[in-house]
Amino acid sequence: MKIKFLFIAVILMVAFGFFSFSKTNNLIINIEGNTIQQRFQTPAGFVRQAESESSFGFFLRNLPLKPSGSNVLYFDGTVKFNRNVYEAVVNLPIGKQDLHQCADAVMRLRADYFYSLKQYDKIHFNFTNGFRVDYSKWRAGYRIAVKGNKTSWVKTAKPSYSYETYWKYLETVFMYAGTASLEKELKTVKISDVQIGDIFIKGGFPGHAVIVVDLVVNLKTNQKMMLLAQSYMPAQELQILKNPNNGSINPWYATDFGSTLKTPEWTFSSSQLKRF
Known part of the structure; x- marks a missing residue:
C-alpha cells in the first residue's frame, strides 16, 4: 500500500513539474551565462549572425537572466507551479499587480x-x-x-x-x-523570413503570444533555429521556453516545424508569426 501511494505521489509531482525528466543537451547551456547570448550556446553547425548594437535583436539577445535554476515567480511572489515549461528566467521586474501577462x-x-x-x-x-x-x-x-x-x-x-x-x-x-489589440498592430511575416523580435500571436480572449529572443543559422543549409520567451497568466516573470518536441536541441526550436508550432503552454500555426 505504501509503495502504491508513493508511486502515485511521484506521478502527480511529475505532472505538476516538481520533477523534470525532459532531456536537455547540456553542451548548449552554459549555467554561468548571465544573458541569453551567454547562457545558450549555438547548436553544432549553427552560428549567430551579427546584430547592430542599436537593434531590437541585440537588445533581446542580451536580456539579463536570473541564475541558472531560478524559479519563475508570479506577481505576488509565489512560484509558478510547472517547472517543465521554461529553461531560464529573465531578470526584469514585473510589478506587483496581475498585469504583466x-x-x-x-x-x-x-x-x-x-x-x-x-x-x-x-x-x-x-x-x-x-x-x-x-x-x-x-x-x-x-x-x-x-x-x-x-x-x-x-x-x-x-x-x-x-x-x-x-x-x-x-x-x-x-x-x-x-493579444487582440496587439495582433492588429503587427504585420504578418513568413516563417522563412523570421527575425529576432518577431512574435507568434493568437489574438483573442483568451489568446497567447511568445516572442523570438534569439536566432541562429546554419550557413551551409540556411536552416534556422530560434529561442522563444513568454509571460503567461496569472502575471509572471518572462521565461525562456523549453522545447518539448526535441530535447537534443532544447531550448532551441527549428523554424522548419511545418504548419504547427507546439510550445509548452500553447500551440501556434506558422501563419501566426507577426512583426512590429
Missing part, C-alpha cells in the same frame, strides 16, 4: 528597447478599443480617462521623466490592451 510582456520588451535608446516618441500601443496611447503624451502629464468604451486624454499631472512614471504608463497599457 503574455502580450503585455511583448509590449514591455518593445517599449523597454526604445526607452533604453531614449527614443520615447516611438513608444505607443493601442488599447483593445483602438485608442492609441503615446508615452510622449503620458510624459507630458496627460492621463487616460475611460468612460464605457470612450477613451480620452486629460491633463492631470505635471510632466515627469522618471522610470516610475514610465512603469505606470506600461501598467495602464497592460490593463487596456492585450
Whole structure:
C-alpha cells in the first residue's frame, strides 16, 4: 500500500513539474551565462549572425537572466507551479499587480528597447478599443480617462521623466490592451523570413503570444533555429521556453516545424508569426 501511494505521489509531482525528466543537451547551456547570448550556446553547425548594437535583436539577445535554476515567480511572489515549461528566467521586474501577462510582456520588451535608446516618441500601443496611447503624451502629464468604451486624454499631472512614471504608463497599457489589440498592430511575416523580435500571436480572449529572443543559422543549409520567451497568466516573470518536441536541441526550436508550432503552454500555426 505504501509503495502504491508513493508511486502515485511521484506521478502527480511529475505532472505538476516538481520533477523534470525532459532531456536537455547540456553542451548548449552554459549555467554561468548571465544573458541569453551567454547562457545558450549555438547548436553544432549553427552560428549567430551579427546584430547592430542599436537593434531590437541585440537588445533581446542580451536580456539579463536570473541564475541558472531560478524559479519563475508570479506577481505576488509565489512560484509558478510547472517547472517543465521554461529553461531560464529573465531578470526584469514585473510589478506587483496581475498585469504583466503574455502580450503585455511583448509590449514591455518593445517599449523597454526604445526607452533604453531614449527614443520615447516611438513608444505607443493601442488599447483593445483602438485608442492609441503615446508615452510622449503620458510624459507630458496627460492621463487616460475611460468612460464605457470612450477613451480620452486629460491633463492631470505635471510632466515627469522618471522610470516610475514610465512603469505606470506600461501598467495602464497592460490593463487596456492585450493579444487582440496587439495582433492588429503587427504585420504578418513568413516563417522563412523570421527575425529576432518577431512574435507568434493568437489574438483573442483568451489568446497567447511568445516572442523570438534569439536566432541562429546554419550557413551551409540556411536552416534556422530560434529561442522563444513568454509571460503567461496569472502575471509572471518572462521565461525562456523549453522545447518539448526535441530535447537534443532544447531550448532551441527549428523554424522548419511545418504548419504547427507546439510550445509548452500553447500551440501556434506558422501563419501566426507577426512583426512590429
